[in-house]
Amino acid sequence: MTHRTSRAHLLGFASVVALSCMAAPAFAQSAPQDDATTVDEIVVTGTRTVGRTRLDTIAPVDVISGEVLTRQGTGTELAAALSASAPSINFPRPAISDGSDHVRPATLRGLAPDQTLVLINGQRGHISALVNVNGSLGRGAAAFDLNTIPSVTLGSVEVLRDGASAQYGSDAIAGVVNLRLREANSGGNVTVNYGRYETDFDTARGSHSRSDGEQVSVAGWIGLPFYDDGFLTLSGELQRRDPTNRSDYATPAATPTGSTTTVLGRFGDPEVESRSLWFNLGNPLDAGWEVYAFGGVVDKDSSSAATARAFNNSNNVLSVYPNGFLPLIETHINDYNLFGGFRGPAWGIDWDISASWGRNALDYRVENSINASFGAASLRSFRAGGLVYEQATFAVDGVRPLDIGLAEPVNLAFGVEYRNEDFQQTAGQQASYIRVPGSSATGGSQGFPGFSPANATQRDRSNIGAYVDIEGNLTEALTFGVAARYEDYSDFGDTLTGKVSARYDFSPAFALRGAVSTGFRAPALQQQYFSYIATNLVTTVVGGVPVTNLIQSGTFRVDDPVSIALGARDLEPEESVNYSLGAVFRSGPFELTIDAYQIEIEDRIILSENLGPTRPSQSAATTAAVLGIIQPLGVSSARFFTNGLETTTQGIDIVGRYRLDTDTAGRFDLTLAGNFNDTSVDSVPGVPVVSIPVSPNFLFDRSNILAFEEGTPSSKIVGSVDWSLGDFSATARATYYDSVLIANNASALDYETGDDTLVDVEGRYEFPIGVTAAFGVNNLFDEYPNFTPANLNPPTGSVGFPQFSPYGFNGRFVYGRLSYSF
Template sequence: MHIRITRSLLLGFASAATLLACPLAASAQSAPPQDDASEVDEIVVTGTRAVGRSRLDTIAPVDVVSGESLTRQGAGTELAAALSALAPSISFPRPAITDGSDHVRPATLRGLAPDQTLVLINGQRGHIGALVNVNGNIGRGSTAFDLNTIPTVTLGSVEVLRDGASAQYGADAIAGVINLRLREANSGGAVTANYGIYDTDFRTARGNRNETDGEQSSLSGWIGLPLLGDGFLTLSGEIQKRDPTNRSDYAAPGSVANGSSTTVIGRFGDPETEAQTGYFNAGKPLAGGWDAYAFGGYQHRDSNAAATARAFNNANNVTAIYPTGFLPIIATAIDDYNIYGGVRGPALGFDWDINVGYGRNELDYRVENSLNASYGAASQTSFDAGGLGYDQLTVGADAVRQLDVGLYEPLNLAVGVEFRRESFDVNAGEPTSYNRGPVLTGGLGSQGFPGFAPANEVDEDRNNYGVYVDLEGKLTEALSFGVAGRYEDYSDFGDQFTGKVSGRYDFSPEFALRGAVSTGFKAPALQQQFFSYIATNLVATQAGVVLQQNASLRVDDPVALLLGAKPLEPETSVNYSLGGVLRWGGLELTVDAYRIDVSDRIIYSETLGVARPSQPAASTAAIAALLAPLNVQGARFFLNGVDTETQGIDVVARYRISGERGRLDLTLAGNFNQTDVTKTPPVPANLAIAPADDFLFDRSSRLSFEQGTPEQKIVASADWTYNRLGLTGKITSYDSVFVANNNATLDYETGAAVLMDLEARYEFPLGITGAIGANNLLDEYPDFTPTTLNGATGSVGFPSYSPYGFNGRFFYSRLSYAF
C-alpha cells in the first residue's frame, strides 16, 4: 500500500472541516472555552523555550489535548487509548497472548517504534518501563514509557510535538515528544465515577458468538489546595478495576476432551486489571522572584492475562492435574514511582530551572493455573517467576535569557546541562519455575511463562552527560528561526551530537509556512543489552503455528555472537518537515509533511532455528547444534542494522460556530503515513551454509515495519454545547493493516474499518454532571485470525496488530461532581 493524497481527498478535508470534528482541538484547552473561535489559541511549552508561543505560532507542529477531553473517552479509559482516540498520529494496538506486553501495552507516534518517542512529565524526562517487548506485537524489541501509569484525571493537558527533537530534549525524540502536563490548582476539585461494559456480537474463524464482558469501573478525583499561603498543592488519584475480555476462537474438536466444536478454551483479550494511583503537583513562591516546585506519584497495578491454552492432549499437560487441559495465567504486579523537584528564578541575567528527578518501574511475574511438566503429577500449579526493574535519576540545570543582538526581536537563548543515571535489574524466580524435574519427557519450567533463572539475573547501570544550546528569534517581522544543538556522552557506547535548524515565514496573519531539518538518535536501552530469557512461544513456521521453547540471548552471549550479534550502537535519524498554517475567521487548518530516515534501528532478531525460506536446512542443522546445550529449539537477540524511511502528512482542520443555539466545535484530523525498509542486517559468515539476506530480519518483520500500523487514520467529530447539554459524535476511519508471516500463504489483513462513538452529557444543579455513551457503536471488528494461525486451541481469535483493538461495542456512563 502507498500514500495517496488526491485532489478529491484534499477537497474532502476542506469541506468536511466545516461539518465534522474531533475533540482533539475543540476541547483541547487548559483555559475556559472562549466564545470567539479566533481566540482559541493555547500557549504551549513543548518544542519551544520562548515564552508565550501559542499552538499555532510555533515553528514545529504541536497538538494540545485537554484533560477534559481525555476523560470523555469512555469509562476509566487508559491514557494511551484516550490519546490514540484524539490524535491521529498516535496508534495504540491492544496485543494479547504476548506475555508482558499484554500488561504494558506500547503506543506509537507516526508509525515508528514506541521507544522512538520521548515522554516528558511537566517538561522533565520521564522514565521508561522495565519491560522489553519481545513477542509478536507492534513495537517488538522496544522499551517504552508506560503511558497508562498516569491516569487522565491527573492531567491538565497533554502536548504532542510531532517533530524530531533530540537536539532540544535528548535521546529517543526521533518521532517526537509527548509532554504530560499535570493539573495545577490551588482551589476547587472534582470526583468522578465511571462504569462501562462490552456488549458485542462477533464472528471468529470457527463460528459466531456474543459476549457481555470486560466490566470496568473507576473512581477518580482531584482537589486544589493553597500551600503556605500563596502556593498551590494539587492532589489527584484513581482507583480502577477492569475485568478481562475474551475473543478467542472455538477450539478444534481434537483439542477438547469431549470433542465439542463449540468450546472456548483460550482467553484472547484485554487483561484483568486493578490499579491504584496517586499524584501531587505543588509550587511555592520564594523570595527574589524564585519559586520552588515538586511533583510526583505512585501507581500499583495488578494485572493478569492468559497465555496460549494447553489442550488436554498437549505434550506438556499432566492429565492427573488437568484432565481437560489448562489455561496458564500470567499475572504481574507493577509498581511505578515518580518524584521530581526544583527551583526556578532569575540570576546572572538568566531565568534558571534547577531540577532533580527520580523514577522507577518494577514488574514482578507470577504464573497461575500452570504446571512444570518435568515434575509430573507432583508439580505445583502456581509459581513465582521473578521480575524486572528499571530506574532513572536525572539532575539538570536550564537557563533562558533574551539577548539584544540587533535582530527584529531579542534573541531567545536557552542553555542547559543534564546528568542521567540508569539501572536495570532482573531477579530470578523460584527454582521450580525454570528448572527441570525428574520427568525427562516433560517440558521444563512453568508453562505459559517460565521463570527467570539465576543465569538471567543482572544488575547493570550506566550514566550520561548532556549539554545543549537552543536559539530562537526573528530576523524580520515575518521570518522566525530556530537553531539547536546537543552533545551527549554515554558511559557504555560513547558520545553523540544532534542538531536542528527550523524556520517559519508568516506571509500574513492568516497564513504561514514552517519547516525544519534535524538529526536525532536513540540510545540502546539497558534492557536491550542485558535481557535474556527462555520461554515457550507461539512461532509461525512454514507449516503453521507451533509452541516452541526459545531463548532470548544477551548480545554478548557466545552463541549470539556466532549467530551474528554485535555490541549495540545508537540508532540515528535525519528528520525533514514542511508545513503550513491557515487561520481564516473561525477556521484553522494545519498541514505538515514529514520524512524521517532512521539508520541502524535496533531490532529483535528472528527466531533462529525455525525452518523458514531464509534459513536452509543445512543452516538449521548448524543452529540446532549451537543451541543443543541450551535445551532450546530457537534463539533470538538484539542487534542493529535496519534502515527505514518514513514519509507522511498530518492534517488538522478546526472550526467553531457560536450563537444562540450554543457552541459547535468541529475538527477533521488525519495522518497518512508510509514506512519503507531500505536496509537489513547482513548475514553471519560462520554458519555451515550461508542463509538468505533476510536471515536475521525476515519477511514478516520487514512487512510489520512497513505495513504493521495503519497508513491512513482519519478522526472526525462534532462537539455541541447548549446551556447544560452537551453532545459529542466522533467517526474514526482506519486503513487496513497487513499481518505478515514468513510464509506468504499465511498472510492476511485486519481490514479497513470505520468506528462511531457517541456521548451525551447534562450538567445538573450543584455541580453534578452525568454522561452516557458508546464507543464503537456499530460493533466493528477486524478480520478474524485464520484457523491456520490461531492453532488447534483457537487461542488467537483476532490480530493483535489491529489499530483499534478487537473488543467490539462498549457502553459506559459517567457521573461527576465538581466543587
C-alpha cells in the first residue's frame, strides 16, 4: 500500500500552536461569555450529565453556532458550511455520479459518510434513501443528507469527534453530529442571499472563463410564545441554484464540425430548487414535565448531467440529435422529519419518552435522452423509478444521580429504543429500461436507465436496543465514564458495544482525557436490497493504453444467484475499536485542545469491483469465467455489496482559539485548527469460494484500496479571524488542503489533486434599524485542483476535474447578504 505523511505540516502547525501557548498568558484576561466560541458553552452530545461545558467534556466536542453557519455564503449547503468550520469534516462535490450529485455525502475523520451518526436535537435522524454506487467518495455508503437541513433553522451544531456506538447505537464509529434547532419565543430574522461564481480556469485542452452557478435564497425564522411559558420557533428557506460547468473541450472527432473549442459536457454542481419549513416547540406542563415537538419538510428538485454523448456515439440516433446530446438526470426529493415527546421527573428519575418518524423519497427522471433501441421513435423524457426510506422510533430514556460515596453523585443514564426501518425501490416506465428485441443498440434511457420490475422491492426490519451510561467524579480531579449498549436486529442478530473514558484535571488550566470503545454499523437496507443495471463510464487498460467505454453494469442484491455465484454472502455489521487520548489547556481567553485517535474497523461493507471488464490485476481466464456467468443476463459486468475490508485510521485533531479585546481596534477572535489523518487498508475481502480462477484483489482492486487510503486529505488546516468594532465586523479564513491521490488500477494513470490554500473573506455592517449588509468572496484567489489529464477524459470532455477534490472545483464565489432582525 502507499501512504502519504504530513510530518512537516504537523511539525509546523505544532510549532505555531506552541508559540501561541507560550504567548497566551501575557494577554490573559477575562473572556466575554456571549457566543459559541466561549469556554462555558454547554453541550449535550457525548455526555448525559447536565451542565458539561465544551472544554469540560471527556470526549472532544466542537460547537459551531448557527450564526457562523449562515456566514458561509453557501445557502442550504449545510455540509459545505460545516466543512469550512470543522477541519475534521470534508465535503467533496461529486459530478456525473448519478444520485450522488443530488445527495452529496460528507465525511468525518476520513471515514465513510455512513460511519457518522447524525442526531436532530439529540435524537437519531434518518438516512437518505440513496446508496452511493458510482465512483464518488463514499462509494457504497447510505448516509444522512446534511443538506436537507437549512442553516437558518439551527441554533448550533455539536460535532463529537469520538466513537459513540455504546451511547447512541449504530453508525457512530467516526463520531456524532448533533443538529440543535433554534429555540426562541420572540424575535426573528429574514435574510436574502445572492451569489455566483466568477472564475477563470484551465483544463487539459484549453482555458475557460465562466460566470455561472447563480444562487438566490430567502430564509427566515420567527420565535413565538406558546401558551404562557412555551415557545414555538418557525424557520424556512426558499432557494434556487443554477448549475455550474467545469467540463473540458471535446475532441474534434466528437463534434460534427471538428471544432477544438466546443463544450459538450456539463461537469459541476447540479441545478437546484428547494423549499423547506421547520418548527421547534416546547411547553411546560404540571409537576416539572414538559411536552416538546419538532420537525420539518423539505421539497427539492435537482438536475445534474450525465456523460455527454457525441454525435457519432453508437447509441445516438442522428436524426434526433445530429450534434449529440447531454442527458440530464433529475430528481424530486421529499424529506420529512417529525419528533415528539414528554420529559420530566418521576420516582427520582428524569424521564424522556419520545417517538419519531422520518421519510426520504427520491424519484428519478431522465430528460434530453433517448432509448436507442427504439430509434427515432424513442421518447426523449423518461420516468426512471424511485427510492424510499422510512424510519420510526420509540424510546424511553432516564437519568438520575446516584450517591455512592464518591466526590459527588454519579450520573446514571439508561434507556430502551425500538426502531423500524423500511426501504422501497420502485420501477420506472417500461421505455426507460427495456431493449427492443432485435435491436443492436443499447436499451434503456441513455445516461440513467430506469429501474426495472426486477429491481423493485420493499423490505423492512426492526431492532431493539438498551443502554446504560454512567458518568461521574471519582475524585474532584478525576472524571470517569462507562457505557454499554445491546442491540438486537431482526435480520442479522445482536451486538454488544462498550466504552470506558476518563479525564484528569491537573489544574483549572490543564487536563488530560482519553477513551477506549467498541462500535458497530449495521448494514443498511439499501446495501442489502438495492439493485440496478446502469450505463457507466469505465476506463480500462488494453495493451497499456487507457480506453474509455460506456458499458452496461449490473448491481445485484447480495442474495441474488448471480451475486452468490460470484462469492456474495449475507452482510454482517461493521465492527470497530476506537482509542483516543487528548489534552485541554486554557488560560484566560486562550484555549487549546489536542486529541489523538486510532480507529480500527473490521468487516467494512464495500461495493465490489465491476466484475467482468478487463483489469490489470485479473487474468484473461478470470475475465472469461466471470463473463460466462453474467453475459446470459445481458450485462457486461456485475457487482454486489460485501464485508471483509479491514482498515486502521490514525490521526490528531488540534484546535487553538484566542480572543483579544482592544479599546480602539475592536475585538478579535482567532482560531487555528487542523486535522492530520492517515488510513491504511490492512486487509481486503478474501478470495471467495467460487469455481472460477481469481486473483487476490478479485473483489476490491488497487484504485478502490487507494481511495480509502488517500481519497481524503491527510492534513487540513483552518485559520480564521473574526473582527468586530461597533457596527462593523469581518471574517477572514484560510483553509489548507493536502493533496489527494486519484488512483487507477494501472499505476501509470495515477495523478494528484495538488495541495491548495483557499482564502475566504466577508465584511459586514449593521445599520441602526436592524438591517445588516454583508459582502463576501469564497476562494478569493480562484484556486482549482489539478485538471483531469486528457488521456483520462472521454472524447466529449465531460470530466474536467477530479471528483475527489476535497473542496470541489467551482472556483471563486462572490456573494452578498441582506438581513433584517426584529
